[in-house]
Amino acid sequence: MELGLSLGEAPTPFSFLDHKTQKNNMVNNKKDQLGFCMALGNAFRSDQEKRDQVEDHDHDYDHHDDDGDEHEIIRRSRRVSAADPGVPIQLDLLPSVPVPRSHMITSSQFRFPWLSDNLVLSEPGSLDGLGKGFDVNRLPAAGAAAATEETEEGVTISSPNSTLTSFHVDFCVRNSSTGSGRDNINNHNNNKRDHINIELDTERASSRASDDEENGSTRKKLRLSKEQSAFLEESFKEHSTLNPKQKLALAKQLNLRPRQVEVWFQNRRARTKLKQTEVDCEYLKRCCETLTEENRRLQKELQELRALKTSQPFYMQLPATTLTMCPSCERVATANPAISAATATNSTATLPLAKPIIHPFSHAQAGKASAS
DNA sequence: CTCGATTCTCTAGTTACATCA
DNA sequence: CCTGATGTAACTAGAGAATCG
Known part of the structure; x- marks a missing residue:
């Protein structure tokens, strides 16, 4: 996306x-x-x-x-x-x-x-x-x-x-x-x-x-x-x-x-x-x-995300299908709720990974996942 | 109906003048 | 009094629309 x-x-x-x-x-x-x-x-x-x-x-x-x-x-x-x-x-x-x-x-x-x-x-x-x-x-x-x-x-x-x-x-x-x-x-x-x-x-x-x-x-x-x-x-x-x-x-x-x-x-x-x-x-x-200021901010955010990726290589090597946007409601459905939480808060904390994969476009499950 | 000439009004740019610091 | 800056009335050129024969 x-x-x-x-x-x-x-x-x-x-x-x-x-x-x-x-x-x-x-x-x-x-x-x-x-x-x-x-x-x-x-x-x-x-x-x-x-x-x-x-x-x-x-x-x-x-x-x-x-x-x-x-x-x-x-x-x-x-x-x-x-x-x-x-x-x-x-x-x-x-x-x-x-x-x-x-x-x-x-x-x-x-x-x-x-x-x-x-x-x-x-x-x-x-x-x-x-x-x-x-x-x-x-x-x-x-x-x-x-x-x-x-x-x-x-x-x-x-x-x-x-x-x-x-x-x-x-x-x-x-x-x-x-x-x-x-x-x-x-x-x-x-x-x-x-x-x-x-x-x-x-x-x-x-x-x-x-x-x-x-x-x-x-x-x-x-x-x-x-x-x-x-x-x-x-x-x-x-x-x-x-x-x-x-x-x-x-x-x-x-x-x-x-x-x-x-x-x-x-x-x-x-x-x-x-x-x-x-x-x-x-x-x-x-x-x-x-817009210049916004661009600067986004660039900075991107840099931080890249830094996160290099510092957490295993965590970021999850399959791409685990972070997907629902085309109808435009909510991000993720296999790992912690990932979305980390992405949203820009956190660099180490996250548990042993969670079952949720179907990205199942709204009920996605809602449950985001709630957790 | 079409076409060209004319007229009117517009904008954009410029000039000339009055006023002021 | 002189001078430069500023504001604005008046002008010009060109374009577009309306009208008329």
Whole structure:
């Protein structure tokens, strides 16, 4: 009988994984037939699944919890323990873009544009303006001239006059130029600092975006505001891909060009995948270490058994048929119970040999033998 | 039904820029 | 102020799928 480890065959999923995770991993493994079961979610599913998701969105935009985003990966990876090297490793992932608590939006606090035209926010102050619709990239005064703008995809963005006023009235203390606003901010008390910084942030984004529109083709890099990033992040948690309808709705809501939303999602997927690759790499590294250690242990055991064989030549010269595995129950039936005991305990004690040979596949006898 | 052109969206890789230590 | 590292928005190329005539 031989014992071996093999990669390449269809794996039997680890029992510690729940059914859903197993299913996901089987999907992952099917592709390259690695036959390796990992306690990690599938951040990127097959094209067919993605298409299915897009089609689902055309019907309804309900949240599907089995979306394999990295947060799901975190939850699933936490179900396993790293304490035992033989047990798969716990891998803790932090969200890739840590959002300050004060800027966090939970999905229960608002709804996405494709769910409803209005966002519902429960935390005033931290995200002022969100609930009334984003306008952070619009020019405060001059931008109003462009009350209706045509995006690159021919989408008309509605007039900003509904939100612009309230959003900027609160922060009229700052300078109109981008850089010099900091001096004013320093004079304010700490309670307002965060609030103002957010505004400064959005204002920078606003001025750059407007510059970009003025310059046209020049590649001016826009830094998305915290609110925009947080909103996109929450949106990404819901769905890692967008259909055109969602993209337009999101762009309209955030006052970004649809192309910007599209690019953000592309880059976000790339970041997630990169992170997932790092996690996979780390996991495989640890698996390799575990297997190396196991291999070392088995080699040592083999050496000890060989040593036993040389020190007990007569004892080991028993007929081969006396140590046999039952093919049905996979129990080792031995003619000499002491041999199995010695093998199991790796003992080198001298053993009595004058015992009758038991039929290897007689379960009743084998059971009796093992019991003795 | 098949075929080629077109369009759209994706990934992977890269570049350019903003920010920070 | 300068500089290198880092993060990320934006770009490019190429592939695959869907659509249309």
